[in-house]
Amino acid sequence: VAQLYKSKHYTNVDLNCPSNCQIHNTHFFGTDRQIIRRGQAFNFYASFHNREWDDSVDQATFTVETGSHFQNLCRFSQSFSVIASYKTHQPKCINISVFPPSNACLGRYILNMQITSCGHTYQRCLGDFYVLFNPWCADDPVYLDNQAQREEYILNEHGILYEGVHKHITSRPWHFGQFEDGILDICLKILDMGASYHHGSDRDHCWRNDPVHVSMVVNHMIPENNDYLKGTKPFSWNGSVPILQQWYNGRCRPVRYGYCGSLASVMCTVMRCLGIPSRVVTNFCFPCSNENPLGINEIFDCTGKNLCGKDKLWRYHCWNESWMARRDLNQCCGDWQCLDPTPLETGRGSACSGPTWVRSIREGDLDLDYDGHYMFSRLNSNYAGWLSQNNAKKTKVFCDAWPCGQQLITKSVGSEQFEDITGNYKYELGMMKWYCNASNCHIDRELSSLKNPFLSDSGINTRLKMANCPMYGEDVQLHWLLENLRSEPKNLKFNLCAQIITYNGCPMDQFWKDSVTVALGPREVKKIPLCVSYSQYGPYLSDHNIMKVVAVSDSECGEVLMVSRDIVINRPPVIVKVKSFNCELCDLRNV
Secondary structure, eight states: OHHHHHHHHOOEEEOOHHHHHHHTTOGGGOSSSOEEETTSOEEEEEEOSSSOOOTTTEEEEEEEEESSOTTSSOOBOOOOEEEEEEETTEEEEEEEEEEOOTTOOOEEEEEEEEEEETTEEEEEEEEEEEEEOOTTOTTSTTOOOOHHHHIIIIIOOEEEEEEEETTEEEEEEEEOOTTSTTHHHHHHHHHHHHHHHHHSOOSSOGGGGOHHHHHHHHHHHSOOOOOOSSSOOGGGOOBSHHHHHHHHHTTTOOOSOOOHHHHHHHHHHHHHHHTOOEEEEEEEEEEEOSSOTTEEEEEEOTTOOEEOOSOEEEEEEEEEEEEEOOGGGTOSSOEEEEEEEEEEEEBTEEEEEEEEEHHHHHHTOTTSTTTHHHHHHHHSOEEEEEEEOTTSOEEEEEEESSOTTOEEEEEOTTSSSEEEOHHHHOOOTTOGGGTSOOTTOOOHHHHHHHTOOOOOOOSEEEEEEESSOOBTTSOEEEEEEEEEOSSSOEEEEEEEEEEEEOTTSOEEEEEEEEEEEEEEOTTOEEEEEEEEOHHHHHHHHTTOOEEEEEEEEOGGGSOOOEEEEEEEOBOOOOOOOOOOOOOOOOOOTTO
């Protein structure tokens, strides 16, 4: 009887995927699957055989289910609105409209239909569909009201990573690929794997309706950085898709290896794929200190060599920003949240941070979740350099109260240029009073170090200026400027050196040393040319394209002077030219 009923009354269901995906801005994934955004209805059609639908005897019930294991009885259920109507030009067909609420959990759903008529019941699974966050829906916490920003932070598959140093910013392209085949399933697998880490049990899936909790899970699931003796070099990656595919195909084992730029970019891919507007941010001069959250110290020997200590000054650091309204902070409108997937050392071990409201970092509201005090301290740390002399005595040679977090940038909307967003994270120098009054800062004893005056003036101004913008394979040319501000002459001896510095502040081998004696007359200015040849730095550069040149006064001259310069060696661009060619098309239909 059931089979007879099936053939008599039910013939076909058209899920209308191409039209729904176009309306929901998900057609970039393809139109062969039903991928929709919450807070917005989608339509499909059911056709019946032999007779029209009769409301007096026919009844249809639709159910949706989601969960890691659809066969289990512990499925999570949620109310979806369903409206059915006739298609006037096709009397045997009804139009069903399903409305997932704006707080629906993202993930894969199963759609079931049950028809009851004349005492018979027929059930059928109509297929699956995917629900994502909806930045086009005003009721969704990830709502973004600017179409140009939605196109950039959700739909754009191509981005730019900014690297180098704050005086010489370099860039390289990155392919996010959030709409590539299989990436959506990989992103949902990340949530499946990360749920047990963050919530212990994933039986009800209810946390997946909150972008805050979703972003926390993603933030802790991105593979961490490490040494790369037996893996892919971190700087070899130029896109997120191979990394995610390798993780998925390798049974979810960590991918070796990444650095802050690739970690932030992979996270950006996952967030954009799930429907959360996201972008990669680069900060220049980012300190890492376990002991003093508001102070970092670097030590140099008498030759100017940077010694490896506990503190590190990263030349740049990348993290992710995601747009959402923090309902846990009673935010009614969306704003940028900082998420750093790179595990950084803290006093309690390494940890990822976020989501942290960016504005709370600027205002010093450090009692808000999550981990805002880490980001605040690193963006407002002071930086001191110490000279370690032969007798093990250390002398402070410089102190800068505002070098860290000098510049924060991200790709501009619809442009290849960068946008300076430093003002989103910190006030200008001299305006600390605006945000250091927070009762929960616990940094009063550290603020005094920021108010210390600079070291006493020796009467000598000195700095290093670039004479060229060196490409890989070229010599590095510098001008060393010295100015005597006093009316008496000065005779000084300097030790000079150069060494490779990794992006995260680890000093490598010292490959160049020299010494020079400088005689300065009263009020005299001298410009001394310096050259570091490619033959000297080339064998040491490796993947790291940053070198540090230091000039430090000899202890015998009685003056304590030091000047340094971070130099970026540019990689030559790769230019691909395609010669013109003729292409003939042949008709193979008759072959």
